[in-house]
Amino acid sequence: MQNNGRKLYFSLKSIFLHIDNQEKSLLAQYDLNIPRFYILMHVHEQPGVNYNELSDLMLCTRGNTTRVVRSMQKEGLLTRKVNNDDRRCYHLYLTDKGERIFTEVYIAYKQQIDRLLARFSEDELTSYTDICEHIEEVLTPIG
Structure with missing residues (x-):
């Protein structure tokens, strides 16, 4: 078992x-x-996501998320808006520039995925996906 x-x-x-x-x-x-790409993707998919939610999606600390988000704000890729119910909480959105860059990159990203996996049959992809989902489930920390 250990060797396998x-x-x-x-x-x-x-x-x-x-x-x-x-x-x-x-x-x-x-x-x-x-x-930075995954932050663009998560904010694109969930406009208004807050820092805590984004940190959970990125599997990193809030401090790391904040540092990268600030840099992306300075570059005009993201904007944040204060939560009216809790002024300590901010919601993140893509700017027009961020949306444009994400859309362009995501097209190339999907094409790359398709190229990388093109040699697998649909049955193989289904089997590998099932196995990987099980591995992810087993390895994901509880709590």
Whole structure:
């Protein structure tokens, strides 16, 4: 069991590194890194998301999220609006520039995913998805 577990672990790490390198290469063409792209994506998908929710989606601390968001605000990609019920809470939105960049990058991002997975059959993709969802479920911390 231990040997198979380690083989699976290193296989997952290798897969992650391949995907990560492909993403970094693509996003660099748009002057983005992975966290900035995912912030654009999450705010695009959930306009008005607050810092705590975004931190949960990004799987990082609120401090890290705040630092990246501030940088993106300075570049005119994001804007924040105060919550009228709780003035300590801010909601995030893409600016027109942020929306334009996200839309352009996301088209290329989807094309890259399609290219990377094109050699798999639909049955293989279904099987791999089921297995990966189970692995994610098992590895996700409870609480």
